[in-house]
Amino acid sequence: xxxxxxxxxxxxxxxxxxxxxxxxxxxxxxxxxxxxxxxxxxxxxxxxxxxxxxxxxxxxxxxxxxxxxxxxxxxxxxxxxxxxxxxxxxxxxxxxxxxxxxxxxxxxxxxxxxxxxxxxxxxxxxxxxxxxxxxxxxxxxxxxxxxxxxxxxxxxxxxxxxxxxxxxxxxxxxxxxxxxxxxxxxx
Numbered sequence: 755x756x757x758x759x760x761x762x763x764x765x766x767x768x769x770x771x772x773x774x775x776x777x778x779x780x781x782x783x784x785x786x787x788x789x790x791x792x793x794x795x796x797x798x799x800x801x802x803x804x805x806x807x808x809x810x811x812x813x814x815x816x817x818x819x820x821x822x823x824x825x826x827x828x829x830x831x832x833x834x835x836x837x838x839x840x841x842x843x844x845x846x847x848x849x850x851x852x853x854x855x856x857x858x859x860x861x862x863x864x865x866x867x868x869x870x871x872x873x874x875x876x877x878x879x880x881x882x883x884x885x886x887x888x889x890x891x892x893x894x895x896x897x898x899x900x901x902x903x904x905x906x907x908x909x910x911x912x913x914x915x916x917x918x919x920x921x922x923x924x925x926x927x928x929x930x931x932x933x934x935x936x937x938x939x940x941x
Contacts, residue, residue: 800827
């Protein structure tokens with residue numbers, strides 16, 4: 755994430771990192787007007803969608819890593835709930851209308867300031883059309899998934915765990931992070 759060069763409040767070029775009075779973190783502060791610019795993580799919302807024992811994956815058409823496969827997910831927009839963002843991303847990337855069943859995984863990636871929120875969902879309608887960010891989408895049986903072409907290791911880990919749980923008929927809710935690689939089960 756690139757920090758702004760100019761203050762969004764007064765337009766001055768005096769943004770410096772410092773801890774505001776009473777704060778515990780360094781922030782970008784304007785030397786001219788005192789405005790504090792918070793650099794908060796981006797939220798990525800998406801879904802694991804199963805139909806007839808197969809799982810929906812989308813092939814990326816855009817950078818980074820076009821041609822790789824991933825769960826339908828993307829950045830949450832201002833004014834959306836996480837659920838609305840996840841369902842919008844599924845629709846935009848796959849042309850699938852879905853219904854959320856429950857949360858499944860919250861995974862933090864502090865190095866790039868992102869938080870992934872993945873829901874379990876079911877298909878309501880599959881239109882066969884998809885948006886410009888997608889080269890292709892398919893429902894894959896577990897043994898057909900292109901595991902070596904999954905876009906991001908966290909997505910692979912989430913999907914592998916989900917498939918194991920699906921076979922066992924027991925689901926959890928998970929939190930974890932990319933720094934430690936630890937994933938915690940929550941009941």
